[in-house]
Amino acid sequence: MILNAAVPNEFNALRVITLATDATCASRLSGALSAMGITPLANVESLSAVQAWLDESQVDVIVCEIRLGSDAGLMLPSLLKGRYDAGTLMQLPSIFWTGETTLNARAQAVDGACVPPRQASTNQFWIRHIGGVAVSALESHARLARTAGILVEILRDGTPLELGDALRAVMLTRAEADPQLNVATFDALAEDEVINALTTGEGLRFVFQPQFELLSRRVVGAEALVRWKHPQFGEIPPSVLMPLVNRLGLDLLLFSLVEMWTIRVMLALKRERIWIPIAVNASAKTICTPHFADSMAARMRQADLPTRLLKIELTEDVPEPDELLLSASLTAIRTKGFQVSLDDFGTGAATLNLLANLSFDEMKIDGSFVRAVEQHASSRKVIAGIVNWAGLLNLNLVAEGIEDESTIPLLHRLGCRVGQGYALARPMEIDAFLGFVIEQGKPQ
Structure with missing residues (x-):
């Protein structure tokens, strides 16, 4: 209530x-x-x-x-x-x-x-x-x-x-x-405030949600996320922040900030001899930026990190009308050794079209199917079908939005080996995430 x-x-x-x-x-x-x-x-x-x-x-x-x-x-x-x-x-x-x-x-x-x-x-x-x-x-x-x-x-x-x-x-x-x-409301000032937040970092936080092997509960990856706390309105939902960022053409700047903090986290984990891939969200518009793959590779090379550790997660916030350009950009990214993941698979025909026409290393099952897996046979059939499809296409698979502990063994029986969600771990501040992953990596 x-x-x-x-x-x-x-x-x-x-x-x-x-x-x-x-x-x-x-x-x-x-x-x-x-x-x-x-x-x-x-x-x-x-x-x-x-x-x-x-x-x-x-x-x-x-x-x-x-x-x-x-x-x-x-x-x-x-x-x-x-x-x-x-x-x-x-x-x-x-x-x-x-x-x-x-x-x-x-x-x-x-x-x-x-x-x-x-x-x-x-x-x-x-x-x-x-x-x-x-x-x-x-x-x-x-x-x-x-x-x-x-x-x-x-x-x-x-x-x-x-x-x-x-x-x-x-x-x-x-x-x-x-x-x-x-x-x-703050919309009259939104443009200036979003620009200020992204250029100064004021009110921005970067959090990381672990991804687990469902059977062993071993951390096998993570997703980097951004949060913005407005001085008057408090936490701004991503569903509000991201359209503002995209409308202002600041998507590449935001990606660069998240990438920067992700590299810092990777370096901290490297000192502990921990190597797990971390995903950073990017729209098609961002991915199609000229020299995008070259710039990412240069930053990873400067940090002395293998490119396989940085995963690019394609979102559908801003669709790219030029499919040929998107295909070329994704191929260039994968050629540099980066992994590419398709986010929110199953939410619409667009994802089917992308998967049919473009190359990916991984796809993520949308949380709406995962949350309904216990109650609805249709969701179980959809997930089983996605698992089979992923196998045919040789794709890794991540079930996201796991919110109930009881769904985990069922998802595993359906063929999902990796997942993320509140039932496993909530997004964590950087220090908490590092502590969690480092502690888990110690011999038991």
Whole structure:
């Protein structure tokens, strides 16, 4: 559930309504928003009431509680899409889903019969639910909504920090299109502030998330990530930061900063005689920069590090329209000895096209499939198919987004040998990451 917390009144320009079917839920949602500096415009109890509000007023966010006995929250994206497609809704509100979080044991099938959890073996599969709905099902529904252009956030932990981050992301992404919010948020200063952050390093942090061999839990790699803490708005989500960086044409500068800190980490590990590859994200636009491969090779040579230790992870933030140029650039990178990984495989037809036409050393299974692997046979089949495909193409494979310990043995049985995610280790500050990897490398 969302908890109250006293925080600065930074969200009061947002127009928010709540969708709750009883007074207790409405009061709880209203209290949580009030603690964030927001007075909800209204609480509504049905989809028809939401529709009436949208006919009269512009709404930025609809917060609704997922609960048993009511499907209004689940039906909300469909309502918004229908009205938007019909031209009666000019701006799509964001949707926040929250609800009571529970862990329920799933009944197991034994010899064709469904055995209740208390009668089954002690080795249970536990499924996380929000408001009585499996989180994997909510994620799948939210993914479809986002594909349709509707931002849906699932507040899993229900903490004030999580609610604040979700609200902040809405403010930052809507500011440009909304003059009222533009006055109240940092978008008017975003360009100068992003430039200042990337040129001075102010507010930037570089963190590293280990990748593990699932069976032995041995660290076999890592991914370098960037975080930006804004002086007023706090932690800026990567989903907000990266579009700003790309819009300003600062993608190469950001890559260079992450690469620099990654090389420093590699040098620290080298002193301990530890050699693990570290991935750095790069868009197609960045990769297609003239002399990109030569410049990277020169920096690795200057640091006296083998190029195989630096892995370039291709993201889809900025697609490269010239596939021939992208193919040449990737080939040049691999020729220098760098590994190339395809990020978020399975999220769309674009990744299939890339894999079919271009050469990679590795692909990463998108976390949306990994998180649903226990609950949905379809996700298990998709992952098994990706494993087979990776084998045919002689590609390494990484399962990302592993959030539940119980999924690890299942992923291994499906053929995934390497993975990363919160169930294994969260992204770590540099000193913590070095300490963790060095300690793990000591003889037991």
